[in-house]
Amino acid sequence: MNQDIAVVIGANGAIGKAVLNEKLKHNTHVIAVSRTPVNVKHPYVTMYESDYSAQSIHTIAEQIGRIYPKISSITVCNGVLHTSDKMPEKRIESFDNDYFGTLLHVNTTIPFSWMQAFMPYLLSTEAPCVFTALSARIGSISDNKLGGWYSYRASKAALNMLFKTASVELARRKCNAKLMLFHPGTTDSELSKPFQNNVPQNKLFTPAFVAEQLNKFEKNREFNGEVDFIDWQGRTISW
Ligand SMILES: NC(=O)c1ccc[n+]([C@@H]2O[C@H](COP(=O)([O-])OP(=O)(O)OC[C@H]3O[C@@H](n4cnc5c(N)ncnc54)[C@H](OP(=O)(O)O)[C@@H]3O)[C@@H](O)[C@H]2O)c1
Structure with missing residues (x-):
């Protein structure tokens, strides 16, 4: 049977679970990591x-590599914005080494380590593979007009830079892969809960909607x- 195989990492988060369910809707076999x-x-x-x-x-x-010769998509949904004792910084004085370290680890190191570990799939010329990490528009340096949220911004900007740098290497090496950084928009989850008050109802997305959009955009890309750094509408976000 020629069934699509998808890996969904961070599968117990709101968006991770929705991505998993979206893949199942399309009869894809899902390898869930959490x-x-x-x-x-x-x-x-x-x-x-x-x-x-x-x-x-x-x-x-x-x-996974020993069992599945081909994987069509790998989606890393991990991400942290606030911890039990720290909220995003509004002022330079609030910057905290430990909080920054946690965000860098979860938002940057973990997704890139998965890319490193799955390189055989990205380099395989047998089958196309799309590797997506959930990023955020706030990681765009050119879009930074509001300031604040130092650690989260910097961790997502660093994630974006790692992907951009990897794309330069992958484009040079023979591969059949696409990298994506996806900004879901404000989506109802534990991560966004403390910041939902000022979000108009029609701008607070359900995880299911976001997962459907992402799944659509993963198709028909050039491998x-x-x-591609894109938002929930499929629009390119500037670096
Ligand atoms: N929600 C939004 O409005 C919004 C906006 C922009 C970008 N994003 C991004 O979208 C992604 C998914 O967020 P979400 O809204 O689905 O949040 P969520 O429901 O709070 O899910 C958190 C995710 O991060 C993982 N995670 C949490 N703490 C972790 C830790 N200490 N170590 C490793 N992994 C940890 C969880 O993985 P497990 O399955 O292992 O628990 C889960 O996949 C994040 O990268 C976030 O930055 C979200």
């Missing part, structure tokens, strides 16, 4: 638990190794 078991009973779901340490990421990618 810190905790995903509560979806479906014959097309295979679950891996990960603490997202470098060792766990590489072990899981190797295990040239380059990176």
